[in-house]
Every structure is written in structure tokens, then in C-alpha cells.
Amino acid sequence: MGEEEKVKLLGTWYSPVVLRAKIALRLKSVDYDYVEEDLFGSKSELLLKSNPVYKKVPVLIHNSKPVCESLNIVEYIDETWSSSGPSILPSHPHDRALARFWSAFVDDKWFPALMTAVVTKSEDAKAKGMEEMEEGLLQLEDAFISLSKGKSFFGGETIGFMDICLGSFLVFFKAREKLKKEKILDELKTPSLYRWANRFLSDEMVKNVVPEIDRVAKFIEKFEVRAQSVAPKS
Numbered sequence: 001m002g003e004e005e006k007v008k009l010l011g012t013w014y015s016p017v018v019l020r021a022k023i024a025l026r027l028k029s030v031d032y033d034y035v036e037e038d039l040f041g042s043k044s045e046l047l048l049k050s051n052p053v054y055k056k057v058p059v060l061i062h063n064s065k066p067v068c069e070s071l072n073i074v075e076y077i078d079e080t081w082s083s084s085g086p087s088i089l090p091s092h093p094h095d096r097a098l099a100r101f102w103s104a105f106v107d108d109k110w111f112p113a114l115m116t117a118v119v120t121k122s123e124d125a126k127a128k129g130m131e132e133m134e135e136g137l138l139q140l141e142d143a144f145i146s147l148s149k150g151k152s153f154f155g156g157e158t159i160g161f162m163d164i165c166l167g168s169f170l171v172f173f174k175a176r177e178k179l180k181k182e183k184i185l186d187e188l189k190t191p192s193l194y195r196w197a198n199r200f201l202s203d204e205m206v207k208n209v210v211p212e213i214d215r216v217a218k219f220i221e222k223f224e225v226r227a228q229s230v231a232p233k234s
Contacts, residue, residue, distance in 0.1 A: 007032035008061040010047050012039055013211055014219045016168040017070035018058040022209045023164050024074045024088060028081040071103055074164055086158040095147075096161075099154070102143050103165040110136035111169065114184075118176075119224060134189075140166065141190040148192075152199055159205055167200040174201075175216035 009025070009032050011018030025032055037047055037057050050059045050066035060067045060076065067076045078088035090096050113136060116129030147154045147162060154162035173184040187194045200206055 005031075006061075006063055008035060009033070010035045010037055010044070010050065010059040010061070011057045012037055014216055015057060016172055019168045019171075019210060020070040020164050021058045021060055021073045021077070023159070023168070023206055024077040026205050026209055027088060027159060028077055028085045030077065030081055030084070070168075071107070071161075071165060074161060078161075088155070088159075088164065089161045090155065098147060099161040102140070102147070102154075102162050105136070106140070106165050106169075110140070133184075137185070137190050137193065141193050144192050144196055148196075153196065159200065159203060163196075163200060167197070167206065170197050170201055171210045171213060171216050172220070173197070174213045175220050178213060179217045179220055 007025075007030055009018070009021055011021065011034065013036060035044070035046065037044060039057065043055060046061075047057065047059060048055055050061060051057075051068045054068065056068075058068075058070055058073055060073045062076075062080065067073050074088060090099055110133065113129045113132035117126050117133055118129075120126050120129065143162075144154055148156065151157050153159050154166070159167070177183055185194050185197055201210065
């Protein structure tokens with residue numbers, strides 16, 4: 001890595017949103033230094049200095065300049081190393097707008113519903129969260145059919161912006177399936193998403209970057225105990 005291209009990523013090994021940055025960096029063949037943060041302990045001075053507003057990972061530091069928020073980082077990587085590897089965002093403005101729309105849907109509506117279903121103590125809230133999560137997956141099934149245009153990924157022939165956004169949660173799905181024996185992606189209800197998920201996780205750009213499912217399952221077990229101990233009952 002040359003003097004003009006110093007790249008550092010602050011993250012946690014288990015985080016789906018940190019995985020987004022890792023996949024984007026791999027797609028663009030960018031060498032970088034990785035710094036593991038302890039979000040449950042003492043956050044590093046570098047993290048607090050680099051992201052003073054949210055104090056969260058991931059943070060990409062490129063030539064001493066920090067870039068925060070996972071999808072913002074993915075866009076930055078795509079634009080900065082535009083000549084390396086396939087484009088992550090679609091080339092057409094309307095296709096880019098659709099990719100951003102569905103990515104916002106995943107982060108702002110779908111994933112919060114899943115988290116409610118996972119960590120809440122209230123059975124009513126849990127059932128409502130599960131219903132919203134499953135309804136969201138049906139909408140994402142339709143989105144995949146529309147955006148992929150019959151090809152392998154949301155981004156077409158290669159992994160793109162929306163693939164990275166939703167695909168970053170797939171190891172979490174697999175880990176919960178192993179831990180709780182519950183399927184989040186159902187082959188009968190969302191067949192296109194189910195096949196897409198298998199393609200995504202077996203892709204060379206992804207499979208060597210994602211954390212081990214068994215290790216994530218153990219982390220989830222500890223996290224849910226911690227989260228439920230502080231979650232409100234209603």
C-alpha cells in the first residue's frame with residue numbers, strides 16, 4: 001500500500017454492517033489495515049476521534065480522513081476505487097435510486113422489525129415484529145425479481161450495493177437457524193431470495209470474508225441474553 005493510499009477499517013468481527021465494508025474492499029481489491037474494536041468495553045481513542053457523533057463502527061479511514069456509516073462507506077469505496085473491480089452501484093441513475101431505496105428499507109424498516117422479534121420480552125411485540133419481518137421478506141423477494149432482471153444478484157451478474165446491504169445479514173440468519181432451529185429465509189415463501197442467499201455466501205468475494213457461523217451463533221446467544229435483560233417487558 002503506497003504512502004498516498006493508507007486505508008484502515010475500524011470494526012468488530014461479528015458486525016453485519018462492518019462486513020459490508022469488508023466485502024466492498026475485497027470487491028475493489030483494496031489492501032487495508034483492520035482494527036478490532038470492543039464496543040462492550042472501552043472504545044478506542046481512534047474510534048471516538050474518528051466518529052465522535054455516533055461512536056460506532058464501521059469507520060473507514062483513508063489517508064487520515066474518516067468515513068462513517070456502512071452504506072456511506074460502501075459508496076465511498078465504489079467511487080474512490082472506481083477503476084478497480086466491478087462497479088458496486090448501478091450505472092443508471094434510476095437503478096442507483098432503486099438500490100438506495102431498498103437498502104434504506106432493509107436498514108430502517110426490515111432489520112428493526114427482526115431485532116424486535118429477537119430481543120423483546122413481550123410476546124405481542126415479538127409476534128408483531130416477526131409478522132413485519134416476514135412481510136418485509138416478501139417485499140424483498142419482489143424487489144429481487146425486479147432489480148436482478150433474471151440474473152444472479154440484485155446487482156445483475158455481479159454483487160452490487162443491495163447484495164452487500166442485505167447479504168451482510170445472511171451469516172446472522174444461518175447462525176440463528178443453527179441456534180434456534182428457526183428459518184428466516186424460507187425456500188417455499190421466498191424461493192428467489194433463498195437461492196440468491198446461497199449464491200451470495202458461496203461467492204469468492206464473500207466466503208473468505210464472513211465470520212464463522214458457529215462463532216456467530218455463540219455470540220448471538222450471549223447478546224440476546226444481555227439484550228433481554230435490559231429490554232422493556234411491553
